[in-house]
Amino acid sequence: MSSAVLVARGLSKDFTSGGQRVPVLSGLSLCVRPGESLAVVGRSGSGKSTLLNLLCGLQAPKEGLITVAGESFRRPRKSSERSDDDARWAELRRRSIGVVFQEANLMPALSLVDNVRLRAHLAGHATGGERGWLERLGVGAEADRYPDQVSGGQAQRAALAMVFAMAPALILADEPTGSLDRHTADAVADCLFAMQGDSGCALVLATHDSELAARCDHLLDLSALDPAGTE
Numbered sequence: 001m002s003s004a005v006l007v008a009r010g011l012s013k014d015f016t017s018g019g020q021r022v023p024v025l026s027g028l029s030l031c032v033r034p035g036e037s038l039a040v041v042g043r044s045g046s047g048k049s050t051l052l053n054l055l056c057g058l059q060a061p062k063e064g065l066i067t068v069a070g071e072s073f074r075r076p077r078k079s080s081e082r083s084d085d086d087a088r089w090a091e092l093r094r095r096s097i098g099v100v101f102q103e104a105n106l107m108p109a110l111s112l113v114d115n116v117r118l119r120a121h122l123a124g125h126a127t128g129g130e131r132g133w134l135e136r137l138g139v140g141a142e143a144d145r146y147p148d149q150v151s152g153g154q155a156q157r158a159a160l161a162m163v164f165a166m167a168p169a170l171i172l173a174d175e176p177t178g179s180l181d182r183h184t185a186d187a188v189a190d191c192l193f194a195m196q197g198d199s200g201c202a203l204v205l206a207t208h209d210s211e212l213a214a215r216c217d218h219l220l221d222l223s224a225l226d227p228a229g230t231e
């Protein structure tokens with residue numbers, strides 16, 4: 001079996017609110033291999049977005065080990081360690097981790113095709129295939145339009161084209177269809193799973209949508225884990 005793209009061991013995360021410590025994740029572990037998909041579900045506030053932020057280095061855990069595409073990050077750090085964690089996370093987000101949010105995160109001053117071209121370039125790939133990515137995602141005809149000239153579903157397809165054009169090892173998707181109507185959400189999800197299957201990358205998808213979660217290979221229900229011990 002191929003080695004994991006993503007491993008997390010013993011992840012814990014707290015926030016402080018009104019002077020009180022609010023535990024969100026406690027001792028969470030997971031493992032995702034190339035081509036696998038993991039749905040992260042749970043009630044509102046259970047920590048889905050927080051977990052995805054930890055897995056791409058936008059937030060740091062209190063404790064735990066995260067390994068992505070062979071790069072390892074451990075908390076707490078040894079005080080003697082001069083950390084280059086932030087630079088390594090930034091490099092992973094540039095080349096290896098594609099992040100998809102609920103709203104398409106396109107640059108408004110660039111056409112769809114230029115958004116995809118920029119993302120591929122930043123990931124270190126030769127440009128030229130951008131229109132092909134947009135066509136595969138069903139928005140080839142809109143390639144020269146600007147983000148404010150397309151629908152939410154078309155913008156989200158362009159956001160997926162950006163992510164796949166960078167050929168990531170791992171995609172983190174936070175409610176990627178949450179702002180779309182059912183029909184459009186299903187079409188965008190079809191694209192996401194088809195392209196993920198073709199590319200062989202790993203996918204971690206946070207969602208409230210049980211139909212979307214059921215399309216993933218594995219399920220992680222954060223509501224079933226109670227960091228505060230109140231359930």
Ligand SMILES: Nc1ncnc2c1ncn2[C@@H]1O[C@H](COP(=O)(O)OP(=O)(O)OP(=O)(O)O)[C@@H](O)[C@H]1O
Pocket residue numbers: 015016017022024042043044045046047048049050051
């Ligand atoms: N920066 C922050 N400061 C304090 N508390 C925070 C912060 N970010 C998140 N939280 C808290 O952490 C908990 C988990 O939030 P998170 O956004 O990860 O949940 P979620 O499962 O993604 O929720 P939803 O389904 O509503 O998007 C919530 O109680 C939230 O209020």
